[in-house]
Amino acid sequence: MTAAQKAKQGVLPVARQDAPKELAEETAVSGLISLIEILRIAWEGVVRNKVRSLLTMLGVIIGVAAVIIMIAISAGTEATIADQIQGLGANLVFIQASFGRGAPGSRDTGPSLVYDDVALVGSVGGVVGTLVDQMTTQSVKADSTTLTDVSVVGTTQDFLSVREVEISDGRFFNETELERKAKVAVLGSELATNLFGDANPIGQSVTVGTTKLAVIGVTAAKGVVGSTDFDSQLYIPITLVFDKFMPSQFRQFAGDDVRVIYAQIDENADMDKVIQQIQLKLATSKGVTVDELPFTMQTQDDIIETQGAATEAFRSLLAWVAGVSLIVGGIGIMNIMLVSVTERTREIGIRQSVGATPNDIRLQFLSEALMLSLVGGLIGVAAGVGGSFLFGATSDMRTVIVPSSIVLAFGSAAAVGIFFGFFPANKAAQLDPIEALRHE
Amino acid sequence: MQAIIQTHNLRKVYGMGDIQVNALDGVDISISEGEFVAIMGPSGSGKSTLMNILGCLDRPTDGQYLLAGEDVSGLDKVHLAAIRNRRLGFVFQSFNLLPRTSALRNVMLPLVYKRSEKFTTREREEKALAALEAVGLAERAEHEPNELSGGQRQRVAIARALVNDPVLIMADEPTGNLDSKTGDEIMALLHELHGRGRTIVMVTHEQYIADQTERTITLVDGRVAQDDKNGGH
Structure with missing residues (x-):
């Protein structure tokens, strides 16, 4: 039986018997198909x-x-x-010599930010800690090991609290040692291992550049924050850096200028008011008005915002x-x-x-x-x-x-x-x- | 009997610059419900043009065309599409099935574009399957056109023409691409449809095919030259 014959089985539809609907109704063209x-x-x-x-x-x-x-x-x-800036510590104000004026070496254009200002800033109410640092790269030699290109950080006694670093062995240097330019050093945990292996470094000595320093402490591991590896650095009093590790010609014109003073503000204090106080105190000590003060004061949020832009x-x-x-x-x-x-x-x-x-x-x-x-x-x-x-x-x-x-x-x-x-x-x-x- | 097709002074002029060709030069025809009519004529006689206008694929330049009593000569493209969907079924010489698409999906196509009544996919499948069943191809529903013989393809096309229950079936040389035996089978199917009350208009150039219909309209130079009842039927 062919398909044609099969089709004749009576299943073909008959023509419609109902009258077609109204044309308009039947030929709707609006709307979407499925x-x-x-x-x-x-x-x-x-x-x-x-x-x-x-x-x-x-x-x-x-x-x-x-x-x-x-x-x-x-x-x-x-x-x-952001991590790098936050990693510098909590609730900080960055006091910086404005570019061009009062920057290191440009003493003639106005007052500059100097090491003594650290103490001044520290004396402002609401400031709980101050910090300056001066980095230098030196070779460091222990008994048998010499490491080149070690980051040497000259800093102040508040370093631990501001930077949130802990000591695992020995101690950090104190204010007296800072004032006396004591020849002491604190080693980052990794640096200590690299220099002394398993031996106890406390009481040993290291030669930084040509200066022999006594090791008084080792920091606990903190790791890398931002791009700073806290564990591989060597920490010494900043006064010692000014004294021993600055090229003499630079020392001649820069004196004890510092780039940045970090002031840690009490978290309960009004940051803006404390900043105003710091400005007032610095202006008074430099003998200028607050408006003339060639220093910028930035909070971490300010800096992150600037970088963000x-x-x-x-x-x-x-x-x-x-x-x-x-x-x-x-x-x-x-x-x-x-x-x-x-x-x-x-x-x-x-x-x-x-x-x-x-x-x-x-x-x-x-x-x-x-x-x-x-x-x-x-x-x-x-x-x-x-x-x-x-x-x-x-x-x-x-x-x-x-x-x-x-x-x-x-x-x-x-x-x-x-x-x-x-x-x-x-x-x-x-x-x-x-x-x-x-x-x- | 109601007139399914009524044309009055139908004209189609193709203009090419200064030269104007009168493809249709005043055609008056009337086809009643249930008629099976063949349109013949030499090439260039205007039979394709007439076919396109009667099939609502094209609009006349002048004149009137009433389809099932309603004037469709002035409708725009969008409404013509809806008319084709609801009132007409096409059977082409070259089948015109969608390639790589199953017979079932091909037959479902007019239902997809039907707006006056919405169907679910399942309802569309059921209706399409019923149409395929009517032409004896239900068991080939999932086959694609290239897996079907010429006769089977034309059956699928006829099923597609029927699925929306049209008032008129336009067949353009439906046996032209088929061998004579298969062609006869397709003609038998068309006769079957006619026997069940369908109105069919078929363009052909083969006399023996035309002779099988009830009436032959012959066009020459865009005019109706002859309009005869076929005696044998």
Whole structure:
């Protein structure tokens, strides 16, 4: 029995007996066709040419991943800076000679910040600790071991409390030793191990440069904060640095100038008032008015904010670069959608012949472009998050994935898909059904 | 019997600069409900143009076209699409099925674009399967066009034409791409539909195919040259 004969089994539908409905009612053209159907058609369009779709999405994938990774890197940099500044201690005010005026060596242009000012600042009510440091790099020699390029930190007795460092063995130097330029040294925990191995370093001596110092203490391990490795440094009284470790010609004009005085403020005190007091006291001692005082006072928040503004500019530059690659990705989508419209002209004609309106056709191709960009966006997010982790793990740079960057990148990808999908979709919608059906 | 097709002085002019071609030059025809009509004519006679206008794929330059009593000659592209969806079923010479798409999904297509009545995917599948069953292809529902013979493809196309219950079936050389035996089977199917009350308008250039219908309209130079009842039927 042939199929034709089978069809004669009486299952063919008879022509309708009911009167056709009103034309207007029956030929409604507003509203959407089934969303599931739209998504299904779009998905089929993407899956039909897997390799081509993937290559098309590559631009979006790279763009989205680039946005996420670049923002992660700049956020990581910012976090590193913040850590570094916070790692200097809690509740600090940075008193700094303004650039150009009163900076080390420019005594003639105004009062400069000198070592004696540390005590002055320390005497202000609400200041619980003061700190200055002067770094120098020296070779350090123990009995049998010589280490070159060791960071030697000249500082004051408040170092432990302000920097939140603890002593594991022996003690830190005191105020008397500071005043007397005592030849004593405190070793970072790692430095102690490197110099003396398992032996007890307390009571031993080390030769720093050409000066022999007595080891009086070893710090407890603190690790790296920001970019400062507390455990590999050597700590000595700052007065000793001025006396022994400054090049004589520098000493001649810089005297005992200091770069920064860190004042730790009582956490219950009003920071702004204490800063005003410090300014007043410094101005009085220098014989100038507060306005003339060539020193800047910054809290840690101020500094982080300033640094943040700098990285902000860098970040927006990166975002533009990444944005451009997203646009390039969008052009790729537009290109392939135009090819797709041409290839599928006949399909468009068939759909039109069975009743697809121009809007249906437009929506179909727009959905397909959107689908390409969204799938690309998803892969890009995965690549961006994975890439950020990988980059952070394998390089010195820290990365912090910013959730809003994922939203931004994915949202941009979707916008790019709609924007660049519109032109091809419109082209498809305007095809003439007769021409389209004739297309080979 | 109600007139399904009524045209009055239907004209179609293709303008190419100064040269104007009158593809249709005042066509008046009337086709009643339940008729099976063949349209014949040499190439260039305007039969394709007439077919496109009767099928609401194109609009006349001038004149009136009433489809099932309603004037559709002035409708825009969007409303013509809706008319095609709701009132017409097409059967083409080259089948015009979507490639890499199952027979079932092909037959479902007109239901997807039907706005006057919304169906769930399941309802669409059921209706499409019923239409395939009616043309004897239910067991091939999941096959794609390239896995089907020419005759089977044309059956799928007929199922698609039927699925929205049209008032008129437009068949454009439906046997043109088929061998004579398969062509006869398709003609038998069309006769079957006609027997059940369907109105069918078929364009053909083969006399023996036209002779199987009730009436043959012959176009020459954009005008109706002959309009005869076929005696044998």
